[in-house]
Amino acid sequence: MKMGIKEFRERLGEVAVGDQVIEVTHHGKRVGRYMPERLRTAPDIDLDAWLKQRIDAARRWRATTPDWRERLTSFGIPPEEIAEMEADDRCS
Template sequence: MKMGIKEFRERLGEVALGDEVIVLTHHGKRVGRYLPERLREPRDIDLDAWVREREESARRWRAVTPSWRERLAAFGIPEDEIAQLEADDRCS
């Protein structure tokens, strides 16, 4: 069932006790979904498969996305400046 955010908020008590998946919309565009807990049984979720898919997706993303160092070099930033930026950036 599709439901706007305002309607969802107004009918939350009714929806929470229901057994139907709700697609939330905002100005006609999908923004999320509500899945009642009783519809989601633990056996329906294969965590190992989910982890494998997440890792595969990350691998594919890294394969097609250049590193920030490559991007800076492509803009003509000298290697010594890139090294300094890397030294300053402790998050990477």
């Protein structure tokens, strides 16, 4: 269902408990989409791919930041976690 911004705002109470995806438009162009939470059946992202990208980015950061241990310590990361990261780097 398509709905202009003003109509969407006026009918939000009704739309929020509905079961339809709403395309919100402004001057006929789509500017957003409202999807009731219960209609979502799968995550919007591939969590395994996201986790791998996060781990790879952390490894690259540690490889290019000579004082990474001190930086993490200054942020309050416990020494045990830093040791785990060092072990992870040695295994890769």
